[in-house]
Amino acid sequence: MEVKFDKQVFGKRVEKCTKLMKAEDYVVLLLTKPSNMYYLTGDGRLCAYTMITAQGQVAIGVPETDGDDVQELAHFDNLATFKDEIGMIHSIADFYKHFEINKGVVGLEYTFLTNSMLGMMTHPHAKPDAVIVKDCTKIMSEMRMVKEPIEIELMQDAARIADIGMEAAIASIKAGMTESQIAGEGEYAMRQAGAEGFWRSYVASGVRTRIAHGIPTNYKVKHGDIIIIDLHPIVNNYSSDICRMTCVGKASVNQVRAYETYLEALQNTIAKAIDGVGMVDLEQTLHGVIQNAGYGNNIFGPPIHGIGINFEEAPLPPGHAFFHGEKAPPPLVKNIPIAIGNCGIYTKDWGVRIEDTVVVGKDKPLILTTYPYDL
Amino acid sequence: MEVKFDKQVFGKRVEKCTKLMKAEDYVVLLLTKPSNMYYLTGDGRLCAYTMITAQGQVAIGVPETDGDDVQELAHFDNLATFKDEIGMIHSIADFYKHFEINKGVVGLEYTFLTNSMLGMMTHPHAKPDAVIVKDCTKIMSEMRMVKEPIEIELMQDAARIADIGMEAAIASIKAGMTESQIAGEGEYAMRQAGAEGFWRSYVASGVRTRIAHGIPTNYKVKHGDIIIIDLHPIVNNYSSDICRMTCVGKASVNQVRAYETYLEALQNTIAKAIDGVGMVDLEQTLHGVIQNAGYGNNIFGPPIHGIGINFEEAPLPPGHAFFHGEKAPPPLVKNIPIAIGNCGIYTKDWGVRIEDTVVVGKDKPLILTTYPYDL
Numbered sequence: 086m087e088v089k090f091d092k093q094v095f096g097k098r099v100e101k102c103t104k105l106m107k108a109e110d111y112v113v114l115l116l117t118k119p120s121n122m123y124y125l126t127g128d129g130r131l132c133a134y135t136m137i138t139a140q141g142q143v144a145i146g147v148p149e150t151d152g153d154d155v156q157e158l159a160h161f162d163n164l165a166t167f168k169d170e171i172g173m174i175h176s177i178a179d180f181y182k183h184f185e186i187n188k189g190v191v192g193l194e195y196t197f198l199t200n201s202m203l204g205m206m207t208h209p210h211a212k213p214d215a216v217i218v219k220d221c222t223k224i225m226s227e228m229r230m231v232k233e234p235i236e237i238e239l240m241q242d243a244a245r246i247a248d249i250g251m252e253a254a255i256a257s258i259k260a261g262m263t264e265s266q267i268a269g270e271g272e273y274a275m276r277q278a279g280a281e282g283f284w285r286s287y288v289a290s291g292v293r294t295r296i297a298h299g300i301p302t303n304y305k306v307k308h309g310d311i312i313i314i315d316l317h318p319i320v321n322n323y324s325s326d327i328c329r330m331t332c333v334g335k336a337s338v339n340q341v342r343a344y345e346t347y348l349e350a351l352q353n354t355i356a357k358a359i360d361g362v363g364m365v366d367l368e369q370t371l372h373g374v375i376q377n378a379g380y381g382n383n384i385f386g387p388p389i390h391g392i393g394i395n396f397e398e399a400p401l402p403p404g405h406a407f408f409h410g411e412k413a414p415p416p417l418v419k420n421i422p423i424a425i426g427n428c429g430i431y432t433k434d435w436g437v438r439i440e441d442t443v444v445v446g447k448d449k450p451l452i453l454t455t456y457p458y459d460l
Numbered sequence: 461m462e463v464k465f466d467k468q469v470f471g472k473r474v475e476k477c478t479k480l481m482k483a484e485d486y487v488v489l490l491l492t493k494p495s496n497m498y499y500l501t502g503d504g505r506l507c508a509y510t511m512i513t514a515q516g517q518v519a520i521g522v523p524e525t526d527g528d529d530v531q532e533l534a535h536f537d538n539l540a541t542f543k544d545e546i547g548m549i550h551s552i553a554d555f556y557k558h559f560e561i562n563k564g565v566v567g568l569e570y571t572f573l574t575n576s577m578l579g580m581m582t583h584p585h586a587k588p589d590a591v592i593v594k595d596c597t598k599i600m601s602e603m604r605m606v607k608e609p610i611e612i613e614l615m616q617d618a619a620r621i622a623d624i625g626m627e628a629a630i631a632s633i634k635a636g637m638t639e640s641q642i643a644g645e646g647e648y649a650m651r652q653a654g655a656e657g658f659w660r661s662y663v664a665s666g667v668r669t670r671i672a673h674g675i676p677t678n679y680k681v682k683h684g685d686i687i688i689i690d691l692h693p694i695v696n697n698y699s700s701d702i703c704r705m706t707c708v709g710k711a712s713v714n715q716v717r718a719y720e721t722y723l724e725a726l727q728n729t730i731a732k733a734i735d736g737v738g739m740v741d742l743e744q745t746l747h748g749v750i751q752n753a754g755y756g757n758n759i760f761g762p763p764i765h766g767i768g769i770n771f772e773e774a775p776l777p778p779g780h781a782f783f784h785g786e787k788a789p790p791p792l793v794k795n796i797p798i799a800i801g802n803c804g805i806y807t808k809d810w811g812v813r814i815e816d817t818v819v820v821g822k823d824k825p826l827i828l829t830t831y832p833y834d835l
Contacts, residue, residue: 153808199573203575265655265657272644272647272651301656404544
């Protein structure tokens with residue numbers, strides 16, 4: 086699927102952004118998170134920044150090598166290029182001057198900037214003294230949470246490619262392969278099928294299925310191992326998230342029972358992903374089935390997260406949100422994509438988990454990832 | 461290559477760490493960067509922390525799912541597990557109490573923690589009021605910069621696998637393939653050959669070779685395109701960095717001339733990577749050849765960076781170091797691995813770049829990446 090966003094799309098988004106800015110008295114946002122910059126301008130890259138003024142002016146700064154490329158890809162009013170960090174800082178200061186901003190609140194992404202990067206963006210040479218800084222994470226999250234129809238279409242494409250990756254990974258598995266090789270099969274298939282990249286893949290097998298973040302290792306899967314595979318392709322800048330399990334040989338009776346419980350919990354939760362549902366309702370539905378089956382002490386992890394340009398973005402579950410600089414999620418509405426199944430049932434010797442990307446619908450959910458659930 | 465670090469290795473590293481801590485009056489380091497945690501304990505994972513006291517006590521906190529796994533992999537004195545962020549914060553507070561630390565300076569990694577994560581680690585419930593925080597990036601960089609012989613061996617293995625990835629990527633190329641598919645060939649070969657993962661791959665072709673960070677796209681390479689490929693496998697937790705170029709068909713006379721200039725600059729610089737050389741000397745050598753050939757206005761990017769567990773780590777070039785929370789690099793000594801060739805010659809329509817991983821030697825450099833330089 087070839088995608089061209091209309092220039093007007095970015096104009097409308099910037100307009101919406103300025104309304105949110107004014108409501109919270111920001112005079113400018115100074116963004117460096119690629120997904121946020123992409124959303125507002127059509128381009129988001131490393132070592133770059135985007136300034137949005139409350140009047141809706143858009144300024145971009147990029148390495149001097151990237152000027153012509155950005156000119157082709159992005160929508161903006163002003164462009165600066167720089168040679169190094171010092172040039173970057175000075176170009177930011179120049180934009181403050183150009184926009185006649187010498188006081189007020191500038192929004193920075195506290196959930197993206199490391200403390201040392203924050204120091205750079207607020208360097209005395211980078212901004213007027215009287216400009217003070219505040220976290221603008223919540224503004225960008227609020228903007229991006231409900232997706233436009235074209236964004237949903239792009240995510241459908243990303244989900245199609247997640248299914249392809251999962252099929253390739255599972256089809257490849259035989260005893261003696263490493264977890265890393267299994268991940269490689271899924272990733273390779275996704276790039277072949279049209280993904281321009283992917284977020285970190287997880288493959289964990291045997292006893293490693295019990296850990297929270299099963300980054301692939303060179304552990305060789307053996308007969309009787311269950312395997313968790315979690316893939317997140319990026320296709321036309323949009324992400325999807327799928328997790329499935331399989332087994333070399335036959336899973337144990339206890340594993341099958343836990344897996345079937347988790348699947349039931351997932352499907353019940355997906356069914357409730359309709360307009361007006363609360364994130365906590367969804368969590369309780371998922372946890373409820375698991376608890377009722379006697380696995381109440383085996384649940385770990387926040388079960389749901391938003392997804393879009395980033396594979397984890399707002400809405401996040403309330404507790405998680407607080408510590409990650411996000412607002413507690415409002416009731417979910419149509420066209421908010423979420424990944425359901427981010428937690429698992431974990432025992433001392435193994436764990437089970439299944440995850441799908443789903444869009445909250447008016448009357449029923451739109452399920453994007455469709456690879457079969459067979460263990 | 462199967463690797464087992466001796467328990468004593470970690471004991472010695474912790475001892476060295478406490479000396480550096482005492483010299484700067486830290487009472488404790490509270491680390492969350494996986495590479496730093498791995499270096500000191502043998503395990504570094506997501507959503508975890510490691511506390512090192514000035515007395516050399518080591519405490520680890522991990523998700524409750526991960527307790528048994530960490531028990532097998534890490535060297536430590538105390539282990540806490542937690543269910544969520546609130547549990548994490550409280551477990552940190554408990555360790556302060558356990559170690560009877562109620563004042564003094566705690567070191568945090570300002571170059572790794574986002575501002576919101578920093579807020580979590582310094583939450584009033586996470587630490588005693590009188591404990592103040594400071595960036596400890598430089599301590600960890602100083603510790604890790606000069607590698608132990610076993611680390612060099614591991615990096616040789618990572619470089620061998622980088623060569624394998626590069627060979628596969630270049631062998632695969634034909635007109636009509638996407639940049640992403642080319643990246644996929646290199647990544648797949650590295651996972652097959654023993655990499656447990658890799659840092660972000662770069663593949664840029666045609667006019668996209670002019671940009672600073674050529675993240676792969678679905679652009680299809682066509683006859684006459686030059687292609688930059690930059691790969692960074694992770695093997696047994698250690699990284700290597702290789703960049704090579706190739707062409708579908710034949711590069712232009714101007715491209716070949718720039719490429720040969722860059723290669724000469726790289727090789728002259730590599731030859732100087734011996735005990736006592738300054739990072740700035742190396743930069744000037746590389747830039748000098750490029751300037752003398754008339755490309756003085758076409759250089760972009762800091763040309764050299766350290767490499768080890770992370771594919772970019774200390775030493776960094778002075779200007780870059782300042783903005784990234786690192787010290788200006790001291791004269792380089794034997795067993796500091798560096799990646800040379802991180803900058804490029806960039807024109808309006810294309811760019812060239814070649815990069816190798818090299819270890820500073822006593823009398824001559826040890827060149828780790830060896831894939832041929834043919835354009």
